Amino acid sequence: MLKKTPLARSTVPLKKNKPLTSKSTTLKKSRMKVKQPDPKYIQDRRLIENMKNTKGYTGKPTHHPDYNIWKGMKRRCNPKTKEQSSIKYRQKGITVCEEWVNSFATFIKDMGERPGKEYSIDRIDNNAGYSPENCRWATASEQSINKDNTIHIEYKEYKGPLKVLCDKMNLPYKVIKCRIQGSKWSVEKAIETPIYCTHKKQETIYVEYKGQTKKLKEWCKELELNYYTIKGRIKDNWIIEDALTIPIGQLRKKKGACYNEKQV
Numbered sequence: 001m002l003k004k005t006p007l008a009r010s011t012v013p014l015k016k017n018k019p020l021t022s023k024s025t026t027l028k029k030s031r032m033k034v035k036q037p038d039p040k041y042i043q044d045r046r047l048i049e050n051m052k053n054t055k056g057y058t059g060k061p062t063h064h065p066d067y068n069i070w071k072g073m074k075r076r077c078n079p080k081t082k083e084q085s086s087i088k089y090r091q092k093g094i095t096v097c098e099e100w101v102n103s104f105a106t107f108i109k110d111m112g113e114r115p116g117k118e119y120s121i122d123r124i125d126n127n128a129g130y131s132p133e134n135c136r137w138a139t140a141s142e143q144s145i146n147k148d149n150t151i152h153i154e155y156k157e158y159k160g161p162l163k164v165l166c167d168k169m170n171l172p173y174k175v176i177k178c179r180i181q182g183s184k185w186s187v188e189k190a191i192e193t194p195i196y197c198t199h200k201k202q203e204t205i206y207v208e209y210k211g212q213t214k215k216l217k218e219w220c221k222e223l224e225l226n227y228y229t230i231k232g233r234i235k236d237n238w239i240i241e242d243a244l245t246i247p248i249g250q251l252r253k254k255k256g257a258c259y260n261e262k263q264v
Contacts (some may be wrong), residue, residue: 029083066114068119070107073130094123097131111135122146151177151185171195205231209240219244 011108075081076089077096100107109135111121123130126148136147144163151162158165162180166173179190186224205216216234220227223244233243 042100065102065105066108069114070104073121074101077130082111092127093129095129097129099132100130151180151243153180155187155191163189205234207240207244209244 019243074096076083076086077094081088099110104199114120114137119137120140120143121130122136122143122147124134124136126146128134144150145161152160153162153165162177163173166169166176169191171191175195176190178212179185179193180187183190185193205218206213207219209219214222216231217227219225220230225244226248229248230243234240
């Protein structure tokens with residue numbers, strides 16, 4: 001019988017994955033590019049951390065109460081926006097300084113926080129851009145004075161906006177403005193000419209009927225009568241009983257009238 005011969009084993013050794021040594025890991029780490037943080041970013045984060053005492057601020061720039069003002073300022077000066085206000089800003093050449101465009105923290109550092117919710121950013125010179133030297137926090141009334149269409153006058157020792165002078169002298173601003181711009185009056189004539197009130201107070205008619213004295217409007221409402229018809233009857237010397245009892249369209253029986261008028 002033939003004997004079975006064992007199979008010959010290959011003498012070539014199998015390749016095995018070599019375990020990573022400490023030297024290989026250090027080499028790979030050294031080859032990797034480590035991104036270092038931007039120093040400007042670190043500075044902004046430090047400024048933002050100092051603002052954590054602000055009321056309603058959680059630590060993120062978008063949560064800051066003044067963030068929308070900074071964002072709106074950049075939007076108005078952005079050439080890509082199609083808003084009408086943005087077009088006017090571009091025509092005048094108004095821009096935001098480089099320090100404020102790229103950093104909200106720098107904007108807060110230079111301007112400080114708003115004194116209140118009624119304040120917003122205002123440019124001192126309307127023809128200049130947004131910068132620390134040309135910006136301030138101002139209310140809506142203060143900003144209304146600082147506009148391109150603001151009327152500046154000279155009256156005696158005063159030089160400044162017309163609206164401020166009208167507030168000091170208790171004069172109606174719209175009337176004085178209409179006199180100067182519309183009627184082409186001089187400043188002295190517009191301010192010194194007295195303002196006459198042409199509005200007359202409406203008279204209140206009191207009527208005595210059935211032992212009670214009430215306003216004519218109250219009687220008409222109670223009796224479901226037309227106020228202007230009854231008022232015309234009384235003006236034509238109708239008796240109170242006839243004016244209130246005779247149906248509309250019929251003639252009166254007697255003439256004469258007795259009613260009391262009091263002005264309020």
